[in-house]
Amino acid sequence: MRPAGSHFGRHQMRAEVSVTSWTPTAMHKPIKLYLKRIQQIRGYQRGDQLPLWPEEIRCAPNEFLRSALFNARNRNQKRRYLRQETLSIIGKGRITYTGEELRQDDATIWLQLIQMASDTTLGAVVEFTPYSFCKAVGWTPSGETYAHLRKCLTRLQASALAFYAERTKHTISLSMIPAFCWQDESTGKPLPRYRVKLAPELAALFHGQHFTYLHWAQRRQLPEGLATWLHGYLASHQQPRPLALKEIQRAADLTISRSDNLRRVVIKALKALVDAGFLGSWQINGNHVAVVRR
Numbered sequence: 001m002r003p004a005g006s007h008f009g010r011h012q013m014r015a016e017v018s019v020t021s022w023t024p025t026a027m028h029k030p031i032k033l034y035l036k037r038i039q040q041i042r043g044y045q046r047g048d049q050l051p052l053w054p055e056e057i058r059c060a061p062n063e064f065l066r067s068a069l070f071n072a073r074n075r076n077q078k079r080r081y082l083r084q085e086t087l088s089i090i091g092k093g094r095i096t097y098t099g100e101e102l103r104q105d106d107a108t109i110w111l112q113l114i115q116m117a118s119d120t121t122l123g124a125v126v127e128f129t130p131y132s133f134c135k136a137v138g139w140t141p142s143g144e145t146y147a148h149l150r151k152c153l154t155r156l157q158a159s160a161l162a163f164y165a166e167r168t169k170h171t172i173s174l175s176m177i178p179a180f181c182w183q184d185e186s187t188g189k190p191l192p193r194y195r196v197k198l199a200p201e202l203a204a205l206f207h208g209q210h211f212t213y214l215h216w217a218q219r220r221q222l223p224e225g226l227a228t229w230l231h232g233y234l235a236s237h238q239q240p241r242p243l244a245l246k247e248i249q250r251a252a253d254l255t256i257s258r259s260d261n262l263r264r265v266v267i268k269a270l271k272a273l274v275d276a277g278f279l280g281s282w283q284i285n286g287n288h289v290a291v292v293r294r
Contacts, residue, residue, distance in 0.1 A: 048200055050118040051211075058111040058214040059118075061205040063093040063165060065212055065232035070107035071253035072229035079103070084162075090233070090243075090251045092166065099159035101253075102176075104224040107232070108137050109152040110176060111214065113196060122200040127193045130182075138220040146190075153180045153196065167208045174199040212236040218276045226252060227269040231278055234291060242288040259287075 053059050064070065067089035079101045087095045112133065116126045130146040139145045156176040164171045179197040183190055205211075212235050222228045229252045234240045245262055248254070256262045266289060273279040273291075280292045 048121050048123070048203055050114065050122065050203060050206055051209075052118060053213060055115075056216055058115055058216045058219070059206070059211050060107075060111060060114070060214065060232065061211050062236045063089060063091075063095060063163070063205075063210075064107075065236045066090045066251065067093070067095055068251060068253035069095055069097065069161075070102050070104055070110075070229070070232075072104055072226040073101075073253060073255060075103070075105070075225070077255065088250045088253060090247060094162075094164045096162040097159065098161075100155050102155065102159070104228045105148070106152050106155060107228065108219075108224060109149065110156060111216075111219075112137050113177065113198060114202075117198045122198050122203055124197070125179075126196045126198070128196075129193055130190075133194070150182055153177065153182070153194070156180075163205060165205075165210070167210055168204055172201050172204055174201040215278065218278050221276045222272050225269070226254070226265055227272040230269050231273060231276075234273075234278070234293070240291055240293070242285070242290040245284075245287050245289065248289065 051059070068087045081100050082097050085097050087097055089095060113126065116128065117124075120126070130149055131141045134141045134145050134149060139148070157178070157180040159176045160173065161176060162171050162173050176199075177196050178199050179195070181191065181195040212232065214232060214235055219228055219231055222231055226248075230248070233251070245259070245266060248266060249256065249262055254262065254265070256265060263284065267284070270279065270282045270289070270291070274282065277294060280294045282289065282291045284290075
């Protein structure tokens with residue numbers, strides 16, 4: 001194997017620990033079945049790189065998944081422009097955000113970008129075709145989805161994030177993606193391959209293993225919204241504690257006003273998580289949600 005930190009070495013190491021190809025039942029396998037492979041590469045991280053994880057996994061800092069950074073609002077609601085907004089979060093940490101609000105479709109795009117960037121040094125150009133990217137995230141390739149992809153990437157680029165957690169010791173300021181190029185400026189035509197850069201500062205958010213492994217096939221099966229938000233939040237806890245409905249509403253930044261409507265939306269999301277193989281069971285006692293992971 002090449003020296004640690006080389007692109008070849010990281011790619012080869014990922015290949016050596018990758019899981020066998022997916023079967024129709026693979027999405028129902030609990031993520032703990034992959035932990036042995038994950039343990040083989042945990043800690044393989046240089047200061048300007050992300051840690052490695054198997055191809056079947058996606059990864060995000062815990063605070064991203066426990067907050068309203070990627071909220072779960074209805075896709076038909078107009079997006080707000082936030083200016084130095086301190087976002088709701090469950091637990092420790094602080095995220096201040098400026099830009100058009102991000103939702104779960106943006107989270108899907110960002111998770112795939114992080115996956116692609118994990119094989120190289122952060123700040124290097126990541127290239128991809130819109131067709132391959134849409135296939136990777138489970139979107140049917142078409143002119144409409146390519147336009148959707150560009151909107152998400154543009155939104156992520158035009159963002160400013162100030163992140164603080166005890167492990168970082170100080171506030172880290174960054175854009176979700178500092179650079180994005182999709183169009184030939186001389187002709188106005190789309191480039192055959194889009195180009196994106198991710199902020200090198202992101203590496204610090206993954207230090208100390210304060211991040212969560214997300215089962216990608218499960219997430220792709222879920223409807224983008226509260227179901228994917230809960231998938232991320234619950235995955236960030238080994239044993240999720242009972243969670244108040246109002247706490248879910250606050251952290252997912254839902255605008256549902258009536259408690260019966262909130263309960264109905266949460267129940268629908270929980271059923272989807274069971275169908276995807278992520279939850280074994282759930283129950284709502286009074287105004288608190290309790291779940292059992294598979």
